[in-house]
Amino acid sequence: MKTYKFIDLFAGIGGFHFAFHKLGAECVFASEIDVHARKTYEYNLKSLSPKLFESNRFNDDILKITNENIDKEIPDFDILCAGFPCQPFSQAGFKRGFKEEKDARGNMFFKIRDIIQAKRPRTIFLENVRHLLNHDDGKTFSTIKAILEQELGYELYYKIVKASDFGLPQHRPRLFIVGFRKEDEYEQPFSFPDKQPLKNTMSDILGGTCNKEVGYTLRVGGRGSGLGDRRNWDSYLVDGTPVRLSSKEGLAMQGFPEGFKFPVAETQAMKQLGNSVAVDAIKAFGCAIMTRLNQAASVESDSQKSIHLVC
Structure with missing residues (x-):
């Protein structure tokens, strides 16, 4: 059976990889420069995607690949996934962006x-911090x-997405950008995935030790609220005592x-988690992307109708 193939750029610890693997797609190339993140990525994904590592397609520096090679x-693929470096566009990175020559x-x-430009994938799926939309008065995103x-000739869809909209107990708003080649024909426009109910609260994750009233938590988004209420978990309080997440x-x-x-x-583990993507949100968007690709496949040829989605 034919499967969709994707590449995983700026791969981190494999959030995109896990999400698309669950959907039945195959990773044919990945790249991550950080030596510690590479170690975590390979440790957890080598058994899931042995061909990727056996064929030496786990690149350690994407800049080593020149336009000429x-x-x-990079093998042919259907979907380009990239949570490209967000520090230059984030609040923590002082919103430097494209103009920061030293970075x-x-x-x-x-x-x-x-x-x-070289590979012309059918779809692109990019993730970045929400501040990218407004960086440099919107000029950075306008350039992108x-x-x-x-x-490049892609039809774009973009949206600010919260992890909590897809079953995870945190806000973590991120900008998702999805693009489809304009030359491909589709039966319907791309539809963003529906929101999903919360699967676990922070109380569940912390073993039931947190206060059950979660109203303030959802509003403050991890920042100090000034409310002076222990139900505000910006420092993850349990019976008034700060708790450090593991x-x-x-x-x-x-x-x-x-x-x-x-x-x-x-x-290092906590640093890697801070740079990672919300897997469930990526999976939901991946399912929506592949569903639309199936629509195009049905127009192109009967041979591609056999692609089965596991959403």
Whole structure:
């Protein structure tokens, strides 16, 4: 049976990979430069995607792939996934963006552009911080949008998405950008996935030790609220005592599967979780993307109708 193939750029610890693997897709190329994140990625995904590692398709620096050898180094694929570096556009990164010459991370989008231009994937799926929309008075996002739509010829859909809208007990608002090649024909426009009910609260994740009243928690979004109420978990209070989240609890908040292990120190594990994506939100969007690809496949040829989705 044919399966959709995807690549996982700026892969982190594999949030995109786990989500799309659950949907039955195959990862044919991945890239991550951080040595500690690479260790975690391979430790947890080598058994799920052995071909990726056996074929040496787990790249350690996407900048090593020049425009001249993209076709040689990256196999053909259907979906490009990239949670490209967000620090230059985030509040924590002082909103530096494309203009920060000393920080190459802000220019990684242009590497994505080069890969899209060379490989022409059917779909692109990008994730970044919500502040990207307004960075530099909107000029940064306007540049990205113009490149994807006008230069590369993709039909774009974008939305601010909260992890809590897809069953996870945290806000974590992120900008999701989905693009489809304009030359492909589809029966219907792309539809954003429906919201999903909360599966677990922070009380569940912390073993039932938290106060059950969660109203304030959903509003403050992890920041100090000034309400002076212990039900505000900006510091995760249990009976008035601050509690530091463990990496195990962080994994549950992000939707990673049971059995996921960190072969690194706890400080590194928490850093990696802070840079990761919300798996359940990615999976919901991945299902919506692949559902639409199936619509195009039914128009193109009967041979591709056999693609089965596991949403």
